[in-house]
Amino acid sequence: MSAPDRAEVIGMLSGFGDRATGEVGETLDSLELTWLIAQVEQRYGVELELSDEVFSGMATVTGAIDTLARVLRDHG
Known part of the structure; x- marks a missing residue:
């Protein structure tokens, strides 16, 4: 199973708070991370x-x- 690339991860994170992809910063807080994992x-x-x-x-x-x-590779 292939993992999401940077564009996909940023796209998923932009859905948290309905932001533009350019508004997603490099540092993730716990809510963003929880959202990303759920996505x-x-x-x-x-x-x-x-x-x-x-x-x-x-x-x-x-x-x-x-x-x-790493996690998805080990999972799949």
């Missing part, structure tokens, strides 16, 4: 069980992309 689970039909350590690695868009790639 990924829905889009990919998976349930992600993320440890606190894995979750903490997703504090930025880049970190989220890298972590999602």
Whole structure:
């Protein structure tokens, strides 16, 4: 299963608060991250069980992309 790329992740995050993609910053707060995980689970039909350590690695868009790639690869 292929992971979302940067454009897809930013697109998902822009749905939180109905923002333009250009308004999505690099740093993610906990609500944005929760939203992103829910969007990924829905889009990919998976349930992600993320440890606190894995979750903490997703504090930025880049970190989220890298972590999602690893988690989805291991999941699928």
